[in-house]
Amino acid sequence: MIGKLKGTIEEIGEDHALIDVHGVCYVAYCSSRTLSKLGGAGEAAVLFIETYVREDQLRLFGFLSALEREWFNLLQSVQGVGAKVALAVLSTLSPSELANAIALQDGKSISRAPGVGPKVATRIVTELKNKAPAFAGDAAIHIGLKQELGEGVASAPVADAVSALANLGYSRDQAANAVAAALKNAGEGADSARLIRLGLKELSR
Incomplete structure (x- = not known):
C-alpha cells in the first residue's frame, strides 16, 4: 500500500x-x-x-493534503459517488468549501462539479451533514453556525442578517462567515441590524 x-x-x-x-x-x-x-x-x-x-x-x-484524501474517501461513501465524481467535486471545491456547502445544505454549489446532478448533490449534503464538522479543516471555526443555518434552527437575527447580506450579492458562505465574525464582536444578544452592519464591515476588509 x-x-x-x-x-x-x-x-x-x-x-x-x-x-x-x-x-x-x-x-x-x-x-x-x-x-x-x-x-x-x-x-x-x-x-x-x-x-x-x-x-x-x-x-x-x-x-495535496491528508484532509483532501479523507474527503475523497468520505464522498465515495455516498450512493452514486465513485472516484471520478469525488475527484470532480474536489476539483470544484476545496475541503473547507465542501464542508461549508454541506453544513449550509448548499447542494447548488456541489452540483457545479462536472457530472454531479442535483440528486447526487442532495445526497451528498444529506448523507454527510453529520460528518462534515470532523472534516472541516480551516472551516471548523464557523461550521456550527452554518449547520444551524442549513437546518433552519439559527436565531432569527442571525438568519435575517445572513439573508440580507446574501441578497446584496454575497455568497451564503461569505455572508455566514461575516455574520459569525460579527456575532463574536457584538455578542449573542445582537439584533439583525447590528449584525448586518458589522457583517458588512467584515466583508469590506
Whole structure:
C-alpha cells in the first residue's frame, strides 16, 4: 500500500501527474485543483496517495493534503459517488468549501462539479451533514453556525442578517462567515441590524 509519494514531477497531464521517485515513475490521478497547485516538470512534489486495487487494475489517486484524501474517501461513501465524481467535486471545491456547502445544505454549489446532478448533490449534503464538522479543516471555526443555518434552527437575527447580506450579492458562505465574525464582536444578544452592519464591515476588509 502506497500512502505518500515524494519525488520529482516528470509531467503534468490532463487528469494525472507523473512523479519520478528515484527513477521509478508513478501515475497519480488528481483533481484539477491539485494539479494546478503542483509545480512544473523537474520540480519537487509531495502527494498523499490513496491506492485502489482491482482485479484488472491498480490505480493511485494523489492529493495535496491528508484532509483532501479523507474527503475523497468520505464522498465515495455516498450512493452514486465513485472516484471520478469525488475527484470532480474536489476539483470544484476545496475541503473547507465542501464542508461549508454541506453544513449550509448548499447542494447548488456541489452540483457545479462536472457530472454531479442535483440528486447526487442532495445526497451528498444529506448523507454527510453529520460528518462534515470532523472534516472541516480551516472551516471548523464557523461550521456550527452554518449547520444551524442549513437546518433552519439559527436565531432569527442571525438568519435575517445572513439573508440580507446574501441578497446584496454575497455568497451564503461569505455572508455566514461575516455574520459569525460579527456575532463574536457584538455578542449573542445582537439584533439583525447590528449584525448586518458589522457583517458588512467584515466583508469590506
